[in-house]
Amino acid sequence: MRSITQLHMPDVEPGEPGEIRPEFRDVSPLDLHVDDAYQRDLSERSVTLIRRIVREWSWSAFKPPVTVDVDGALHVLDGQHTAIAAASHPRIDTIPVVVVPAPNSEDRAGAFVRHNRDRVTVTPMQLHHSLLAAGEEEARDVAAVCERAGVRILRNPPAMGKFAVGETVAIAALRSLVKRRFPVGARPVLDVCVQAQLAPVSAEMIKAVDAILHDAEYAGTVESGALVNTIRSLGPERWSEVAQLRTAHRMPKWKALTVVLYRHTRKSRRGS
Template identity: 45%
Template sequence: MAETAAPVFEWADPGTLLIDEGYQRNLSERSIKLVRKICARWDWRRFKPPVCARTERGLEVIDGQHTAIAACSHPAVTTIPVMVVEAASRTERAHSFIGHNRDRLNITPMQMHFAAAAAGDEEALTIDQVCARAGVKMLRSTPGNGVWAIGDTVAVRAVGALINRRGAMRARIVLEALVKGRARPLTAGQIKAVETLLHDEEYREDIDADGVANAMLALGEAAEQEAAVFAATHKTPVWKALAIVLYRKGKRRGRRAG
């Protein structure tokens, strides 16, 4: 038996439909192109009614924001049919968004993360808390202008995996070292490299978080360049090569050469 009431269909002015950016996907360049394409090739035979929920502010789109925006942009479209479902709270609407998009190929891990956080998902909220304390900023997508700030990242899966392996406190230390080392952006490879240095028996006695950060500051962009050369020469993963490069620069004096 259905747990919620059956949906109802009604006609709505697309210009009045609301989008909650807290869990909805941001409009990337690709999204804008899709909206323009839908608008330019508007065909009612291919139309799928957006799924909406009634809120105190009005009808909020849960699924189908591109269609809604395209309809709003089309001069000949004044009203569209929408499917209205029960989702009184923001958490319910975010959960519904995740349900609609989890198996779609076009939703990114970052978009899913922000939706999960809005829905109150414990793992997503832990990721946000660890990042905030470490000075890391999770972005919804790569910057359109290609300019990253120190601590920016889209490596949500890598951060989540790090927390699962090491716990929140140790994960924060790894991320803090990267921020102090002025990483921009923080990549999955960097996260794996620093995790290895601080926790692997081969390195952890000879280098600490400050040593990692100082090595990154001293090497700058050369760290990634040297790692790429080392990886190609020794046929090893780039993250492993980066760990070795940083270790050689940041290890405590008087210790083994490694």
Template identity: 40%
Template sequence: MTETPAPLRQVRPIALTGLIPAAPTTGAPICEMVDPRDLWVDPAYQRSVGEKGLKQVRRIVEGFDWAKFKPPICAFAEDGQGQSVLKVLDGQHTAIACASNPHIETIPVMIVEAPDTQSQAVAFIGQNKERLNVTPLQIHFAALAAQDPEAITVAQVCDRAGLRILRSTPKVYAPRDTVAIAAINGLTSRRGAMRARQILEVLAKAELAPVTAPHIKSAEYLLTDPEFRETLYPEALTECIQAQEMTIDDEAKLWAATHRVPVWKAMASIWFRKCRKKRRPA
């Protein structure tokens, strides 16, 4: 017996009780056909395409189908020489794939109003914030380019603590490097800029390469929890962390498995046991 197909559903507005609809502040996008080789990418808020991205580009080239095509979002802007160019705000991989495909001469793009780097970065965040394949690092640097106050605070906290936030994961880390932007965001939100800087400075001075999320969580725990904070010198904790750098990850994993606790808490326990303590008053 053949099933009756479900009827089509017309798009209908929903109830907006409690909502205040936003009025557009710019004109509607326009669609234009352009040569993808004439498009540009701004590194201020978009990272370069790495090996993972290149694999995605190759998949698009090999399986290109207009039915699967999503037009890149672009905006007109000036380059460093005052020339007008079309920047890609979203759809960099699609644009590169089309530029690489010899069967594609032009593609449709949606052009929005975003004339300067700040407004383009804001648009990039809006297009990508909810996507799973966009990293917290990309969002952070885009927010920084958009002059987002929270991103600026986080950047200042790291700079004053002596940490370098990298744009992507390198093959080899240098001391004081970090890509743990989500952990740093959380720390700054919970503890405020000054306390976050003090905690991160302990890790930076230990010359860790890199400073990871478990490091940050462990240091925060030891330096803020009432059970530990009154007995530890920050300088002594730095010395302990530096002395344990080569072995702490393996020790923490073993401790975590044995005691059934998170790795960061295991790391904190090991550091606390091996750290020089303040003398208690007689």
């Protein structure tokens, strides 16, 4: 836990805050409006997001939409998905909104840009750690498998891109692996990656090792130890082979890596 502290910024000239401050109002979401001049229309992803907000509605996760008063009508600058979800929820009558000063259309468009630009996007790794703190089951499973295998999920990429053995930012690949193979099947994949001294444990390598250990085309034909040795011996020549295969067959990097790893790994007696 840390407190908010002031940053010393002698090279920054503070902007003029003005006299009119934002205010809160409690309004019906059906009374809100969206200006199509600068707001995007709803996409399929938007509808999916709105459905999820309605299904998982929680005031503890509620972020008040930011609006501006235009001749008595409130126009949404930021938070139209939340507003539409509230309007679609059968047990939500009113919501608090923030009303900011923006007297003309240029000010409103500029405020929209600022609200959508001046923010730090949460990375997938940071989101994973937040989900873990919130007790999400899938995040707990991923964390448990990684801990047992010696894989460390970073919150941010390391300085200068210098990873230590077992470190990773490939949270999407890890979640997909655990969801597809369950913890018992994910563990051998990560064991191979760590024993091969990978730094980082990349998404491409996770997918390639998973394919070789579990996919019907390869499963049971190589020993994990032999695969570890192949990965450790990967050099420029093998990576060039991966690149050539990708170009020739227009395949994803992890699939080309799978083929090259399998091609150069000693086969077990059962798979010979």
